[in-house]
Amino acid sequence: xxxxxxxxxxxxxxxxxxxxxxxxxxxxxxxxxxxxxxxxxxxxxxxxxxxxxxxxxxxxxxxxxxxxxxxxxxxxxxxxxxxxxxxxxxxxxxxxxxxxxxxxxxxxxxxxxxxxxxxxxxxxxxxxxxxxxxxxxxxxxxxxxxxxxxxxxxxxxxxxxxxxxxxxxxxxxxxxxxxxxxxxxxxxxxxxxxxxxxxxxxxxxxxxxxxxxxxxxxxxxxxxxxxxxxxxxxxxxxxxxxxxxxxxxxxxxxxxxxxxxxxxxxxxxxxxxxxxxxxxxxxxxxxxxxxxxxxxxxxxxxxxxxxxxxxxxxxxxxxxxxxxxxxxxxxxxxxxxxxxx
Numbered sequence: 001x002x003x004x005x006x007x008x009x010x011x012x013x014x015x016x017x018x019x020x021x022x023x024x025x026x027x028x029x030x031x032x033x034x035x036x037x038x039x040x041x042x043x044x045x046x047x048x049x050x051x052x053x054x055x056x057x058x059x060x061x062x063x064x065x066x067x068x069x070x071x072x073x074x075x076x077x078x079x080x081x082x083x084x085x086x087x088x089x090x091x092x093x094x095x096x097x098x099x100x101x102x103x104x105x106x107x108x109x110x111x112x113x114x115x116x117x118x119x120x121x122x123x124x125x126x127x128x129x130x131x132x133x134x135x136x137x138x139x140x141x142x143x144x145x146x147x148x149x150x151x152x153x154x155x156x157x158x159x160x161x162x163x164x165x166x167x168x169x170x171x172x173x174x175x176x177x178x179x180x181x182x183x184x185x186x187x188x189x190x191x192x193x194x195x196x197x198x199x200x201x202x203x204x205x206x207x208x209x210x211x212x213x214x215x216x217x218x219x220x221x222x223x224x225x226x227x228x229x230x231x232x233x234x235x236x237x238x239x240x241x242x243x244x245x246x247x248x249x250x251x252x253x254x255x256x257x258x259x260x261x262x263x264x265x266x267x268x269x270x271x272x273x274x275x276x277x278x279x280x281x282x283x284x285x286x287x288x289x290x291x292x293x294x295x296x297x298x299x300x301x302x303x304x305x306x307x308x309x310x311x312x313x314x315x316x317x318x319x320x321x322x323x324x325x326x327x328x329x330x331x332x333x334x335x336x337x338x339x340x341x
Contacts, residue, residue, distance in 0.1 A: 001034060001035045002033075002034045002035065002144045002145060003034060003035040003036075003037065003141060003142055003143050003144050003145075003175075004030050004034040004035070004036045004037065004143060004144070004145045004146070004147060005036075005037045005038075005039070005137065005138050005141050005143035005145075005146055005177075006022065006026065006030075006037075006038055006039075006146060006147050006148065007038065007039040007040065007041040007044075007081065007137060008022075008023075008038075008039075008040055008041065008062050008066065009040075009041050009042075009044045009045055010040055010041075010042055010045050010055060010058035010059045010061075010062045011044075011045050011048070011050070011058070012058070012199070013058070013061070013210045013211070013212065014061075014062060014065050014210065014211045015188075015198050015199075015208050015209060015210055015211065016188055016198065016208075016209040016210075016211065016249070016279060016283070017188035017189075017197065017198035017199070018211070019069060019211055019282075019283075019286070020188055020249070020252040020253070020282075021149050021188055022147060022148075022149065023065075023066065023069040023071075024069065024070075025147060026038060026066075026069070026071060026076075026147065027069050027070030027071050027072075028070065030076075030147060031071060031072060031075040031076040032075065034144075034145070036075070036076035036077070037076065037077045037141050037143070037311065037314070038066060038071060038076060038077065038078050038079075039078075039079055039080070039081050039137065039311070040059050040062045040063050040066070040079075040080045040081060041081045041134075041137060042055060042059045042080055042081050042082050043081050043082050043087065043088070043133060044081070044130055044133065044134070045058070045059070046126060047124055047126040047127040047130045048112075048123075048124065048127065049124075059080060060300070063078065063080065063300060063303075063304055064290060064293045064294065064300050065211055065212075065286070065290060066078055067289070067293055067300065067303065068286050068287075068289040068290035068293055069286055069289075073303045073306065073307060077307050077310045077311055077314070078303055078304070078307045079304055079307030079308040079310070079311045080304055080307075080308065081137065083304065083305075083308035083311075084308055084311045084312050084315060085312075086136075086140050086311075086312065086315035086316055086318075086319040087133065087136055087137055087140060087315075088133075088136075089319050089323075090136035090139065090140050090315075090318075090319045090322060091129075091132055091133040091135075091136040093136075093319075093322050093323065093326055094132045094135055094136050094139070094162050094166070095129060095132050096326070097162050097165055097166050097169070098132050098135075098158075098162055102158060102161070103128050103129060103131065103132070104128070106131050106154065106155070106158070107151075107154055108151075109123075109127055109128055109131075112127060113127070113128075131155050131158050132158075132162070134155050134158075134159065135155070135158055135159035135162050135163075138156070138159045138177050139159060139162070139163055139174045139175070139177070139318070140314075140315040140318055140319055141311070141314050141315055141318070142174070142175040142314075142318055143175065143177045144175060144177060144178070145177060145178055145179075145180045146159070146177050146178070146179050146180065147179075147180045147181075148179050148180075148181070149181070149197075150181055151197060152179075153179045153181070156177060156178070156179035157179070159177055160176050160177060160178070162174075163175070163176045163177070164176055166322070166325075166326075170322075170325040170326050170327075171325050173318070173321050173322050173325050174318070174322070188245070188248070188249060188252075189241065189245040190207035190208060191206070191207040191208070191209070191221055191222065191224070191225035191226065191245070192206055192207030192224075192225070192226050193207055193226070194225075194226055194241040194242040194244070194245040195241050206221055206224065207221070207225075207226075208221075209221055209222070209279060209283075211283060211286060211287070211290075212287060212290065213283070215280045215283075215284075218276060218279050218280050218283065219276040219277075219280065222246075222272055222275050222276035222279060223272050223273070223276055225242065225245070225246060225272060225275075226242045227240075227242040227243050227246070227268045227272075228240045228241065228242045228243050231267070231268070233247075233262045233265040233266065233267070233268065233271055234262055235247050235258050235259045235261075235262040243262075243268065243271070244258070246271050246272065246275045247259075247261050247262055247271070249275055249278075249279065250271070250274060250275040250278050253275075253278035253279055253281070253282045254278050
């Protein structure tokens, strides 16, 4: 069976973009058709300045929302990255295979580092090397496919390159993964800045619909969405980014086609109203299930504990093989343990 791996970074509250672009497909398709592994990648959350208490809170909230979105621990593996040591173990080995040039060409590092330098600051070393940790996340599980948004495809390409390079130098160890992109709403855009992704780490709250926003808040944000000059509802990603974003959100929520939806809406107001109600209805069951799970924190903790055990059992053989292949001496077993065997 095909193995799928993907993760969510707890650097902000999860958004409509996270749900439509990834989480819903994980629940509706991937966990039923593949050996699916899903992770809250909390180690990645430390690549920028962060508050420890908030990181813990967002990690738990993210895990709870994955379950609320429909991930079933009987069908897939759900866990927290830092609970499985194999991620960090393999990351350093892969750092010894990656190059400085590869890291500095990563788009997100280049953009964030340039921004910090312009303000007279600097970024953490972990921001430079975190794509290697992401590669370790993927390769440790022998993932065949990695469902990601198009902004993360570059990182999956790095994982592919490192897997091929390691296999050629040290013997076949890793499955070479491929990125898979959602068919619709791969990138839900900010409602106030429709040329920018709806990112959970952004500060522009009015342009972001969060999964736990109240229905009236959702309606207000959508009704205030930036549109474009002109009055006709036209699906045109380049010329009409604001209207196109609304059409794609509506299509993703209703299962429709954005071009066809443009034909049946005569005004921006009607489009916004229909989109707002569609978003409210899509989020309603997620929010209801999230409320139930928050009332039973022991269940979420048990899911994460069991998920970490499953993940560790999957990852450890591959990581141990990588350690041996690259030349590291296996640990010496304790005498008492040998005697017991």
